[in-house]
Amino acid sequence: MPSTEGLPANAGSAERIAVDVAVGVLFDAHGRFLLTSRPEGKVYAGYWEFPGGKLERGETVEQALKRELHEELGIVIGEAEPWKVELMDYPHARVRLHFCKVRRWSGELQMRERQSARWQELPVQVRPVLPGTVPVLCWLAQEAGFSGPTHGD
DSSP states (O other), rough: OOOOSOOOOTTTTHHHHHHHEEEEBOOOOOOEEEEEETTSSSTTTOEEOOEEOOOOTTHHHHHHHHHHHHHHHOOEEEEEEEEEEEEOOSSSEEEEEEEEEOOOEOOOOOOOOOOOEEEOOOOOSSSSSOGGGHHHHHHHHHHOOOOOOOOOE
């Protein structure tokens, strides 16, 4: 696990307000999904996750996802299909993750935050996987009738 050194003393407290985050589960024509690594300098740097980011004041989940995926990956997404919502308590933040399926976009993937990206199938081959990513892998496995392990962490 990453170090929690330097985090506020109340980082694990239950009173923390959840930050809303839009997350894109992008699928390619072969049914694979995109995972990206968290860039250096961010909490959980090097961990793999589905791309996305925080909602700004007044934004809908879809608006935030469109903005974030353009900022991070240089793509313009089509419709974002709302899928599931998961609340995660990390040592550094409490986040409400709004997962959306995305099957259409335009543009070539560009790693604008110096992150890495990999198209994956189950079980995923990249490690380590961010804890907030694990439920999504389980949901994808359920939908696909996949009965093996989804990740190696």
